Amino acid sequence: MPKLYDYVLSGSCYKVRLLLNMLGIAYETQAVDFFPGREHKRPEFLALNPLGQLPVFEDAGLVLRDAQAILCHLASSYDASGQWLPRDVRFGSVMMWLSFAGGELMAISGARMIAMLNYPGDLATLQAKARTALRLLDDHLADRAQAGGLWIVGATPTIADIASFPYVALSHDAGIGHEDYPAINLWQRQVRKLPGFVGMPGVPGYF
Amino acid sequence: MADWIPIALSRDVPVGITRAVIVDTREVMIWRGEDGVAQVWEDRCPHRGMRLSLGFVRGNALNCLYHGWQYGAGANCLRIPAHPDLTVPPTIRANAFAAAETGGMVWMSDDSAAPPPQLPALTPVISLAIEVAPERVLAELGGSTAEPLIELPFAADTLQIGWHRVHAAKTMLHATGAGADIGAATAHLRALRQNLEQGVAA
The missing domain is CATH 1.20.1050.10 (Glutathione S-transferase Yfyf (Class Pi); Chain A, domain 2)
Known part of the structure; x- marks a missing residue:
């Protein structure tokens, strides 16, 4: 199952949660103690994303950082309609x-x-x-x-x-x-x- | 503040929506229920001071986001969800201003004794916030701070521009036209905005 490394107050993680919900994709979350724990700067998290930023998204062996890139991945992989990332002049x-x-x-x-x-x-x-x-x-x-x-x-x-x-x-x-x-x-x-x-x-x- | 002040384009406040506006440093909100009537209230729930513009419209009532206190078009509190059997005392009210719509704009007044201005139907063009004092904006556009409307010739049309003071250094314009090319008029007003703001920065 796809996994979102998530912090509930992060607007960038929220971008991913929004599209996951709108596309009806089942996913699990792993909470990252961004504040005050600064867990995103610990070695275990830096191994996932050396930039030390949320969100990170794991999907079938793929590890992605950057909310915008993850949105592109979700639209490209899960949106059969092509509406969310149209492959035309748009x-x-x-x-x-x-x-x-x-x-x-x-x-x-x-x-x-x-x-x-x-x-x-x-x-x-x-x-x-x-x-x-x-x-x-x-x-x-x-x-x-x-x-x-x-x-x-x-x-x-x-x-x-x-x-x-x-x-x-x-x-x-x-x-x-x-x-x-x-x-x-x-x-x-x-x-x-x-x-x-x-x-x-x-x-x-x-x- | 006895006069009527234009605070938004009617087009920008469709049924079911809330809109926050700052009028001369005061936090004001507009909402429109299914009856189609624009309401202009202080942007504070009398219960806990929550901004009512963050609330939601259902039917002809506005609901505060915080505890769901529900207010009717007359500004009286209709329902307190935590006390569902309570007949709400009529003294619990939102602070409503006098509101009117004319010329494609929503107007407010502290003193409803004076009638609102009567304007013909005008086509909405654009509302623009300009980070410049009203006195300077009106001098540039050929208006007067004593009048709520600016008449600005543009192409074959004359734009009727309502304005309100946001604070000492910010003005909001609400432009309408009789038969204006809306796109061209919008571009013209944005260029005026840029010139005015650059003049202040210079």
């Missing part, structure tokens, strides 16, 4: 927004670790970067809505939506509300309505 756009979700949008994660777990770092700088990323996404979603689209790429939800949703929804933990982002406010409601949606602490399953 592919490049999905990959572009995946990189954004694992890149610029992760400023929210950095700010959240400082605000929530007292990690060292410059909160104001990370919040400013997070707001820049959120505005970029809000502008894109507003354009999509004006064209009649609900999702980040194309006419169906893709792993671009799944990779982007968690830290957008968790931005409150980083001291950033959604007041400035009306298109994000509408989009995240659509994500919450998807079959198989699950919440996490800070992201209610209610909507």
Whole structure:
């Protein structure tokens, strides 16, 4: 059975849990004591992922790190419809927004670790970067809505939506509300309505 | 704050949704039940201070996420799930503002004695937050802080732009048009946003 090395408060692990649930894939989890235990920096975990980062996903002998890569693997291996990672003109756009979700949008994660777990770092700088990323996404979603689209790429939800949703929804933990982002406010409601949606602490399953 | 203030595009608050807005540093929320009427309340549950914008709409009621206290369109508490047999005292109420919709925008007022403005139906274009003081934004767009609307000529149209003060250094615009090319008007307003913010940073 596939195994997710998981930390319940991690937005990156939540990306993987979301798609596993939406695709109906049975899986087991192994809890990693990220905080305060720093288990992800111990030798046993570094043997799985030398970067010392969550999540890690094991599937039939494959060991994968990076939430975005794991989403690609799940869509590629388990989604017969091809909807979540379309192999057509949409592919490049999905990959572009995946990189954004694992890149610029992760400023929210950095700010959240400082605000929530007292990690060292410059909160104001990370919040400013997070707001820049959120505005970029809000502008894109507003354009999509004006064209009649609900999702980040194309006419169906893709792993671009799944990779982007968690830290957008968790931005409150980083001291950033959604007041400035009306298109994000509408989009995240659509994500919450998807079959198989699950919440996490800070992201209610209610909507 | 006796005047009516536009705080959102109606389009951005469809049935069943909550929307948080900061109006002159105050935390405000909008929600719309199945009756289609937009409600504008303080963004606090009177029970434990939870932000009601994080709650959820069912039918014509808003439910607080924290303990499920349920409020009706009149802002009175209808139900407390932990005390299902309790007839809730009418004194338990959310703090509601006067709300109106006109010109494709949701408006709020502290003083409902004055009637809301009457505007024709307008096409929603875009709401934009700009990290610049309202006085400076309105000077740039040819508006007045004494008026809730800015008339901005664009192409063959005149955009009607509602605005509200988020705080001393942030403004939110709610742009509508009569027959505007929505995409072109949106791009125009985003360019104005960039110019204004770069001017502040410079």
